[in-house]
Amino acid sequence: MNLLQLENVHKRFGDFTAVSDISFGIEKGSIYGLLGPNGAGKTTTLRMIMDIIAPDAGSITFSGNRQVRDFLDQIGYLPEERGLYRKMKVRDVILFIAELKGLYKQQTLGEIERWLEKMQLSEWGNKRIDELSKGMAQKIQFITTVIHKPELIILDEPFSGLDPINMTLLKDLMLELREDGSTIIFSTHVMEQVEKLCDRICLIHQGKVLLEGELRAVKRGFGKNSVEIEYLGSLESIRDSAYIQGFNDFGQYAEVKLRNPEDYRQLLQELIQKDIDVTRFELVEPTLHEIFVRSVEEQGGTVQDAE
Amino acid sequence: MPNKIVAVIKREYMTRVKSKGFIASLFLMPVLMCGLVALSSFLAIVGDKTEAMRKLVVIDETSEIFEQMQEAIAKHPTFQHNGELVYQVHRETATTQKEKTALQERVRTKKLYAYLEIPKDVFTNEDVRFYARTVTNSNVQNALRRIISDIVRDKRFAESDYSRSEVSQLMRAVGFNAYAVKSGKGKDGDTKVESSIETGARLGLGYILIFVLYMFVIIYANSIMRSVLEEKTTRIVEVIVSSIKPHQLLFGKLVGVCSVCLTMFAIWVIFGVLLVMNIEPLLSIFGIDSLPIQFIQVIETVKASSAAVLTYFFIYFIIGFFMYSTLYAVVGAICGSEEEAQQTGVPLTMLVVIPFVLMFQLFRIPDSTLSVLLSHVPFFSPILMFMRINVLMPPLWEILLNILVICATVLLVTLISGKIYRIGILMYGKRPTFGQLWQWMRY
Numbered sequence: 001m002n003l004l005q006l007e008n009v010h011k012r013f014g015d016f017t018a019v020s021d022i023s024f025g026i027e028k029g030s031i032y033g034l035l036g037p038n039g040a041g042k043t044t045t046l047r048m049i050m051d052i053i054a055p056d057a058g059s060i061t062f063s064g065n066r067q068v069r070d071f072l073d074q075i076g077y078l079p080e081e082r083g084l085y086r087k088m089k090v091r092d093v094i095l096f097i098a099e100l101k102g103l104y105k106q107q108t109l110g111e112i113e114r115w116l117e118k119m120q121l122s123e124w125g126n127k128r129i130d131e132l133s134k135g136m137a138q139k140i141q142f143i144t145t146v147i148h149k150p151e152l153i154i155l156d157e158p159f160s161g162l163d164p165i166n167m168t169l170l171k172d173l174m175l176e177l178r179e180d181g182s183t184i185i186f187s188t189h190v191m192e193q194v195e196k197l198c199d200r201i202c203l204i205h206q207g208k209v210l211l212e213g214e215l216r217a218v219k220r221g222f223g224k225n226s227v228e229i230e231y232l233g234s235l236e237s238i239r240d241s242a243y244i245q246g247f248n249d250f251g252q253y254a255e256v257k258l259r260n261p262e263d264y265r266q267l268l269q270e271l272i273q274k275d276i277d278v279t280r281f282e283l284v285e286p287t288l289h290e291i292f293v294r295s296v297e298e299q300g301g302t303v304q305d306a307e
Numbered sequence: 308m309p310n311k312i313v314a315v316i317k318r319e320y321m322t323r324v325k326s327k328g329f330i331a332s333l334f335l336m337p338v339l340m341c342g343l344v345a346l347s348s349f350l351a352i353v354g355d356k357t358e359a360m361r362k363l364v365v366i367d368e369t370s371e372i373f374e375q376m377q378e379a380i381a382k383h384p385t386f387q388h389n390g391e392l393v394y395q396v397h398r399e400t401a402t403t404q405k406e407k408t409a410l411q412e413r414v415r416t417k418k419l420y421a422y423l424e425i426p427k428d429v430f431t432n433e434d435v436r437f438y439a440r441t442v443t444n445s446n447v448q449n450a451l452r453r454i455i456s457d458i459v460r461d462k463r464f465a466e467s468d469y470s471r472s473e474v475s476q477l478m479r480a481v482g483f484n485a486y487a488v489k490s491g492k493g494k495d496g497d498t499k500v501e502s503s504i505e506t507g508a509r510l511g512l513g514y515i516l517i518f519v520l521y522m523f524v525i526i527y528a529n530s531i532m533r534s535v536l537e538e539k540t541t542r543i544v545e546v547i548v549s550s551i552k553p554h555q556l557l558f559g560k561l562v563g564v565c566s567v568c569l570t571m572f573a574i575w576v577i578f579g580v581l582l583v584m585n586i587e588p589l590l591s592i593f594g595i596d597s598l599p600i601q602f603i604q605v606i607e608t609v610k611a612s613s614a615a616v617l618t619y620f621f622i623y624f625i626i627g628f629f630m631y632s633t634l635y636a637v638v639g640a641i642c643g644s645e646e647e648a649q650q651t652g653v654p655l656t657m658l659v660v661i662p663f664v665l666m667f668q669l670f671r672i673p674d675s676t677l678s679v680l681l682s683h684v685p686f687f688s689p690i691l692m693f694m695r696i697n698v699l700m701p702p703l704w705e706i707l708l709n710i711l712v713i714c715a716t717v718l719l720v721t722l723i724s725g726k727i728y729r730i731g732i733l734m735y736g737k738r739p740t741f742g743q744l745w746q747w748m749r750y
Binding site for chain 1: 310311313314315317318322537538540541542543545546547548549550551733
């Protein structure tokens with residue numbers, strides 16, 4: 001049984017349909033990525049899981065129970081909009097939120113120190129939140145999300161606003177938490193961030209699920225329609241061939257996008273015919289972003305969000 | 308009570324009690340109160356004493372008053388500063404309008420403090436006229452009026468067959484003391500009487516308490532509003548309501564902040580009791596051994612009445628606090644910024660200000676239909692009913708009924724507000740309309 005299961009969830013705000021018929025399940029001990037451009041319905045979905053807003057239709061179950069509210073203490077939630085009590089000291093804020101999750105002071109104090117050390121923020125423990133940098137405050141907020149060792153961790157855009165170092169730190173933490181048995185669902189609109197991190201993904205667009213499944217399976221399903229070529233000479237003679245959809249030439253290296261994955265044979269033949277020296281010819285998997293754009297187009301839509 | 312609500316209460320309580328504002332008001336409020344009383348009585352005594360010389364011109368058309376008047380002024384304390392005369396009195400004549408205009412010009416340009424016209428017929432019927440840049444200083448005017456009246460009366464008596472001392476002996480007013488008849492165990496029955504000093508002491512205590520109630524409800528209800536707003540604008544509320552139900556959060560907040568007020572009151576009451584109980588040894592430190600009888604009466608009255616009055620104070624403060632603060636919390640929940648909340652909160656502030664203002668008139672007629680009716684309007688009760696209890700104790704059943712009605716109102720307000728609050732704290736953007744609020748209430 002999945003730890004979390006959404007079935008045909010709908011949510012409307014007035015005339016605007018925010019989420020339409022979304023279903024997916026999250027296996028225990030996995031990392032699940034909820035992907036989509038801004039306004040796709042990611043935050044609304046996560047808020048419905050947290051029972052902050054109620055779905056108009058459909059069901060959300062946690063370990064098979066429909067009353068997710070009864071299990072909120074086993075869930076950690078990092079909202080998209082970050083914020084903590086600005087005038088409170090770091091340790092007090094963490095303790096307060098831990099107590100809201102039903103922990104007692106004695107059992108929490110050691111845990112707070114462990115996390116502060118891990119985040120290299122020990123010497124900031126007695127500072128007020130408004131004395132911290134934005135990045136530090138985000139790390140503190142992450143601690144408040146996981147301090148009670150939740151079974152399910154919900155992170156809404158966890159990477160936004162982080163520098164590359166902290167981004168790596170957060171990725172490592174997420175993997176570590178998964179090793180320890182936690183289940184994680186997070187949302188992001190920057191799809192490159194999730195490659196290699198997610199076990200499963202769900203692509204949503206305008207409130208609808210475009211694609212859902214295991215990350216590797218999703219990629220395999222789309223086939224390898226990109227080719228990277230390292231060459232000597234010029235590729236001018238082949239660039240207008242009918243089977244080529246996109247062409248990005250860097251002089252001795254080029255990325256070629258094909259209309260169909262099978263067309264790579266034609267390309268290879270033509271390169272030989274035209275007597276171009278090829279030192280490398282590799283078929284590459286599509287990026288998630290490409291998959292997203294293609295899925296939107298396949299369904300007759302366009303991607304307004306330029307990212 | 309669940310640990311979670313305790314956590315909210317603790318946070319609201321500790322952040323406030325530890326703040327500099329709390330420590331400051333703990334000490335400053337009593338100092339400020341005493342200071343205000345002391346300052347106003349000081350001002351009343353001092354009036355507008357001046358150190359600089361003030362010139363006063365007298366136009367004495369009778370030619371019979373000036374000398375005596377000058378002498379009297381020289382002796383009168385109103386015209387002195389540290390035992391020195393600070394008023395120069397001159398006599399001038401001004402008969403034409405032009406001369407009078409010139410005098411007025413000197414007053415306007417501050418060459419003169421004032422000038423005084425004593426008309427010829429002052430002995431019979433005409434009035435004395437006093438001209439100064441401002442005529443709000445009644446001390447100087449009253450002193451001058453008394454001095455001139457005395458001189459004029461002497462003159463009238465001299466021309467009559469009566470002796471002044473005999474007439475004033477015959478004309479003196481009777482003493483008049485007011486006593487409030489109250490129920491209670493007196494010497495010979497179920498009534499006891501209260502002198503005006505005792506009434507004054509009791510009312511004084513009552514006024515201070517009403518003032519404290521009024522001020523604390525406004526200050527701390529606003530504090531709750533800001534705290535709701537902070538949670539909303541920093542979005543931390545999303546984390547909180549994903550751990551605890553919104554009405555639990557609201558309840559925790561109200562209890563936490565109410566406890567802050569009660570802590571402060573408790574400290575004041577303890578200090579006040581210690582002070583009143585040990586007033587005599589304390590004063591003897593300052594070399595004051597015998598106290599005036601009025602003062603002892605005041606102290607005794609405060610001792611006797613404070614237990615009951617304080618009990619009612621705490622009851623009405625707590626229910627009043629919950630009633631108003633819940634509404635302020637809702638304002639915080641439906642607004643997006645502090646400015647917006649301050650504006651939206653104005654009608655609520657009126658709910659507290661109106662009974663406070665009405666009180667100053669209604670305390671004269673505590674048992675009139677108007678007073679009784681208004682004191683039963685739930686939002687006015689904490690101030691007006693508490694005023695009635697202080698001035699003229701209503702029957703116990705009426706108080707109990709009133710408390711019951713307010714408690715029911717608090718419950719109703721909390722239920723409705725809780726619903727709006729629950730939705731409001733998670734809504735961003737435009738402030739909801741009344742129509743939307745109505746919808747939220749019915750969710």
